[in-house]
Amino acid sequence: MRIIAGQFRGTALASVGKGDAGAHLRPTTDRVRENLFNVLMGGKFGDPITGARVLDLFAGTGALGLEALSRGAESVVFVDDGRKAGSLVRENIQLTRSKGAARLVARDATRLPLNADAPYDLVFLDPPYGKGLGDKALAVAVAGRWIAPEALIVWEENAPQLAPDGFELLDQRKYGDTHVTFLEAGA
Template sequence: MRIIGGRFKGRSLLGPTTRDIRPTSDRLRETLFNILDHAYDGSVEDARVIDLFAGTGALGLEALSRGAAFGMFVDDGTEARALLRGNIEALGLGGLTRIFRRDATKLGASPGLPFTLAFLDPPYAKGLGGLALTALDEGGWLAPGAVCVLEEADDAVPDLPLRFTQLERRTQGDSEIRFLRYD
C-alpha cells in the first residue's frame, strides 16, 4: 500500500496484520481521486477532510498528500488507531491531523469547524454507510456542499439520508463508490 499522488507520491503506508481492516486498494484509490480531480474540481485542495472507518488512513492521507488542509481520522479499532498513528508520523503530518476514537455511526456533535470532504469506507455488508452519513448530518460535521465518498460492496443499497444527493456511482471489482453532495 502506498500514496498514489501528490507530495508523498510513492511513499509506503503501514498495512493491517489482520483481516479486520480492509484498506481501499491502490487502484481503487487512484480511480477515486482521478474522479474527484476531474469531475469535482477543487474538492480536495485546501479541504477539511474526515475519514470515517479510517483503518490505515489511506484515503485521508492521500487527500492530504494532494493538498487537503486538515484530516480527521475516525476509527474505534485498536489496530486501526495504531496504524493511523504510524502512518501519520511516518509522513510527518501530526500538525495537520487528528485521530478520533469513536464509532463512526455514533459521532455526536462536531468538535469544531465542519468538513468539506468526507470518506466513508465501512465494513461491507453491515449497513453502516447510511448510519454514518446520518451521524455526520445530525452532528453538524459537514459544510453545505460537502462532497462525500461512500465505498461499499457492489451489491449494497445504502439508505441515504435526505440531505445527501447522489451525484454518481462507479463499480470496480466487488466495490462500488458513490459520490454524494451534502445539501
C-alpha cells in the same frame, strides 16, 4: 500500500499484516484509490481536495485521508474505534510526517459526539461492507454538525448505495467488487 500522488507520493504505508481478526480491516487497494482520486481530480467535481477539511469515517489505515492530505487538503480527521486501525493511522501519520494536519478520533463512526470545530467539506465513508453502517454514520455526522453544506461524500461499499435523505446522488463507479458512490450534502 503506498501514497499515489502529491507531496507524500511513493510513501509506503504501514502494513496491515495479519492484523486483528476482529478488526475486519479491508484497506482500499492502491488501484481503487488511484481511480477514485482520478475521478475526484478529473474536473467533474471541480477541485474538492485543495484546501479541504477532510473527514475519514471508518478510517482503517487512514490511506484515503492521507492521500487527500498529500494532494493538498488542509487537514484530515480520522475516525475509527478499532485498536489495530488506530495504531495503523498513528503509524501512517508518522510515516507521512503529517501530525500537524492530521488527528485521530478514536470513536465509533456511528456514535460521534457534537463537533466543536468547523464542519468538513470532503468525507470519505468506508464502513464494513453490507452492514448498513454507512447510512447510520452519515445521519449521526449530519446531526452532530460534522458535515458542511454541499460537502462531497465518497462512500465505498460492496453494492451501489442510494442517496439518503438530505443528500444528492452525483455519480457511482464500480472497481472490481468495490462500488463508490459520490454524494453531495444538502445546503
